[in-house]
Amino acid sequence: MTELLSGKNILIMGVANERSIAWAIAQSLASHGARLAFTYESERVEERVRKLAGTIPNSVILPCNVTVDAEIEGLAAAVKEHFGVLHGLVHSIAFAKTEELEGLFVDTSREGFALAHDISAYSLVAVAQKLYPLMNEGGSIMTMTYLGAERAMKNYNVMGVAKAALEASVRYLANDLGQFNVRVNAVSAGPIRTLAAKGIKDFNSILRAVEEKAPLRRTTETAEVGDTAMFLMSHLSRGITGEVIYVDNGYHIVGV
């Protein structure tokens, strides 16, 4: 296989277990020769992340809870020490309280709104801010979003509003960082059964609707997202920035 990412150092944020989208991304990037660093949110997931990352030779494992500025600063310092130069950043992080992911959006609490936006949208800005200075050979930043950013989808609620903020942040970051040859994009994935998806009520009915209506008549697999991430991290996508790329088997184009 051609190694499209050899010589590239890429940081992956958001592996929790083997079902995580970030883990499929890691596998695609590693198979194209990237050197990887992983972050884990807390001690709760540390062991699992260490086990997974241990299967990828030469990988580095670092802590980072994105709600804590000091941890992001510590991460930037550690990445500088391990890699010197950073070429890619994969942000695959989101959180909302389960009670905000059912019922009516109108009932969203102030605290729940703030928390979902802090972890799911602001964290991209916060990590980009501290890490783009390490991308002095140019770089690619990507995040994960969902169709609920654009459409009112049942039970997605405050997370849809946070994803809208995330997608707008992608455009603003792309506009700021283009002058440093750093690109910023999002992948909008179709629904995939992961730990984060477990929090969304009636997730199975969403999967069934996708199987029925998506042009390709199937649900999204994490490996499909992984391979698109590989493209976004590589020079093949050098002309693309500020974009939302759909990896959803075409579901978003379908009308009633």
Ligand SMILES: NC(=O)c1ccc[n+]([C@@H]2O[C@H](COP(=O)([O-])OP(=O)(O)OC[C@H]3O[C@@H](n4cnc5c(N)ncnc54)[C@H](O)[C@@H]3O)[C@@H](O)[C@H]2O)c1
């Ligand atoms: N699963 C889907 O259907 C789907 C579809 C489209 C987009 N996405 C997005 O993909 C991304 C990854 O989600 P996933 O489905 O792989 O689930 P996941 O649960 O495997 O990943 C979510 C990650 O966010 C991390 N995280 C949460 N709070 C954090 C914090 N304070 N600090 C650091 N990390 C924190 C968790 O540790 C976990 O690794 C999310 O942004 C999600 O919204 C998921």
